[in-house]
Amino acid sequence: MSNAELARHLELFADLLEIEGENRFKIRAYRNAARTIYDLPEQVEAMVADGADLTQIPSVGKEIAEKLEAMVATGELPQLSELSQKIPLGVTEVMRVKGMGPKLAEAAWRELAIDSVDELERAAKAGKLGALPGFGEKRQATILKNIEAYRKNVERLRIGDIDPVIAPLVAALRAVEGAERVEVAGSYRRRRETVGDIDLLAIAADDAAAAAITAAFVGYPEVDEVLGSGDTRSSVRLRNGLEVDLRVMEAESFGAALLYFTGSKAHNVALRQIALERGLHLTEYGLFEGTGAEGEGASPKSSGKLVASRTEEEIYEKLGLQYVEPEMREDRGELALAAKGQLPTLVTLADLRGDLHMHSTWSDGKASVAEMMRACIERGYEYMALTDHSKALAMTGGLDEEKLARQWEELDRVVAENPGITLLRGMEVDILKDGSLDLSDEWLERLDIVLVSVHSHFGLSLEEQTARIVKAVSHPEVNVLCHPTGRILGAREGYAVDLQEVFDACHANGVAVELNASYMRLDLSDVNVIAARKRGLMVSIGTDAHSVKELDGMQLGIDQARRAWLTPEHVLNARPLDEVRRFLAKGR
Ligand SMILES: [Zn+2]
Ligand SMILES: [Zn+2]
Structure with missing residues (x-):
């Protein structure tokens, strides 16, 4: 099991x-x-x-x-x-x-x-x-x-499904006159892979603005039902079933509210403890002097002198802590580091220099190689890897050696026409049932980058599946193990596999693991990326794009990488090209 x-x-x-x-x-x-x-x-x-x-x-x-x-x-x-x-x-x-x-x-x-x-x-x-x-x-x-x-x-709980619904709603509220600030809090802000409901917080310039924001919210076209509506708080259910709460407040206590409603609960509990140790107490209205014991039951607004409330930054500072990025607020040791001023500088989209996993019309992609290449140039990438499927995935039109040779003729042409980017010639090679690879050694050697993936035989036992993947990543030409657990969010749990053993084998063989950024996969998950980081593995964040548009899916991968505390040093495709080449060459 x-x-x-x-x-x-x-x-x-x-x-x-x-x-x-x-x-x-x-x-x-x-x-x-x-x-x-x-x-x-x-x-x-x-x-x-x-x-x-x-x-x-x-x-x-x-x-x-x-x-x-x-x-x-x-x-x-x-x-x-x-x-x-x-x-x-x-x-x-x-x-x-x-x-x-x-x-x-x-x-x-x-x-x-x-x-x-x-x-x-x-x-x-x-x-x-x-x-x-x-x-x-x-x-x-x-x-x-x-x-x-x-x-x-x-x-419908995947964050990738929710983003396209929530982003325009937030934009609509921000456009209301007198809406000084509108933010999403909760697990959505922490970028958890699945989200239950949405908490919105807004600052209104005055009462008229507050009424206008509320009216825009309950009247938003995607609203299916208004569950409640008052001066400071309203909630609705959207057509996709998602419940959204809106709180309208003054700028004065916005930071405290944002901190409180962003969570996680465990992070907040730990923060409140730190406040108490400093003779302070923290509520959704602010950080106050005194431990608040005397204010028990009384309005939390009135107990003790206000120390900070306007911004999250101020509150962390008054608690003697560095500002903690929302993605890290899970009580996984971030507060101990924040107290010592040693929080990592998390990777951002701007740090990425390339995308190492994408498909073209040569297999099951929708765009030509030239189109994918121009799109990568537009996104400011220095390099990209084209990684079409191998022949075992017949339904995708996967490539055998002969078709790969023909693809390379086209690549020669397209590369000559697009000098703005370095193309790494790659392939997403299927791991066959026995752990061998779906391409000849001769071609594996010729490729710049070799990705390997499990796309079949999900039902193998833990021992068989683990041995199969360990064998695959032990092949000297392999560089990246893609979507290592095979899970599909909300649809399929991953296959049985001993990830620690697989990680050990990746480490021994200079193989990176992928954080597949596809909204359906997000595989490895944040927790498994943490384990990979602790094992000292390089992580490649790949979009697995099958179209130009899907190249923009990178942000979801970045979000999960940040939840796993990755810095640009941990991410293969945040490294300069010469370093990537050295990694791919494995010291040869
Ligand atoms: Zn794949
Ligand atoms: Zn793929």
Whole structure:
């Protein structure tokens, strides 16, 4: 079982415990463990095989460690199978619909035999939910709306899907007269790969401006429903199911609010602790003198003398900290570094000198080589790698040696016509089932850059998949391992693979790992990029563009790289061309 599967089983078990009305500490312990396992770079299966002590994993105690071992050994969690005999698993989905929750989901199942979201919808439409405590007609209608949102949300949480919706909304609000500032906070600002809902904060010049901003917000064409609207706070649901909250405020407390609503919760808790140690207290309204204990229950606005609130920068400064970039605010050790003035200077889009992963019409791309090349010049790149597919991916029109030779004739011409950029002749070579590569050694040697990827046989066991990839990256001509886990966000978990072992092999062989910037992939994930960085690997951020437009997908990769604390030194395609060439040559 992969870590993702193990995590899902623990999460389901926690859901069922919650419906059963189990002790909330126990439920939380399972949820915490599920999250940790999901993010763990080491495969639990491999740890068990090595006889490792699983209680060394954070949030994993003895009871959960035993369950993990049982799952690895048998492929199932016996207690989960037992519980799911009593409570159908579909009830856990019903529980996730807003307005339901575990108690109502349980009641709906016991009273009305509702064991799926579809059943819930049918019952609400038929007016049958009235049998549940506190359910009038209006509430049934709300549940129907929430079911719709639930369905959309389950599918549409990727940040790459949300960006094109939120950016124009923010632009529209910024265009309102008297809107001095409009920012998105929350996990969207931290650029997490998936986002639940959106928090917007705005500064209005005066009351009239505040009213105008609110009117523009609730009247925005993409708004499906206005959930609430007041002087300082409004919330809407957009047509794509996303809920957006807007808070309009004065400039005075904007920094404190932005800090508070950006989170993460863990980062904020740690910040508040630092404030207390300095005899201060931090709220969404500002940083104040005194520890605020006397102000408990009173308006937080009025307790103690204000120290800072206007900007985030001031607040960090008064706490004796460097400004922490939003992408780093996850309580992963950033505050300790900020206290010492040692935060890394994160990579930005402007640092990139090239894109090392793209396709042309020679395989499944939509643009010609010349078009891709001109687009890369327009984007200010010094170099680019053209990396069409190899022949194993027949549906993409992948290239064999003969077709590659013909492609090179075209490349000679296009290079001569476009002196503004250096073209690296590459290929995205398929890793075959046995770990060998889908191109002859003779051609692998001739290529400037060799990317390798898994595009098939996702179902291999952990051992087979790991051995297959280790063998591939150990080939002396290989330079970059692309989308190393094969996951598709919201659609497919990655294949079972021991990433640590793969990283070790990449390190031993001078191979970089890719952070594939495609909004569907973002593979490696931030957590896995952190592991790669700690292993001392170079990371290549590639768009995997199949069209000119997709070359602009780079920002999403940069966002995730920043979440993993990468600096330009860590990123292969932020290095000057001569350095890249040295890396590709592996000291030969
Ligand atoms: Zn690929
Ligand atoms: Zn590709």
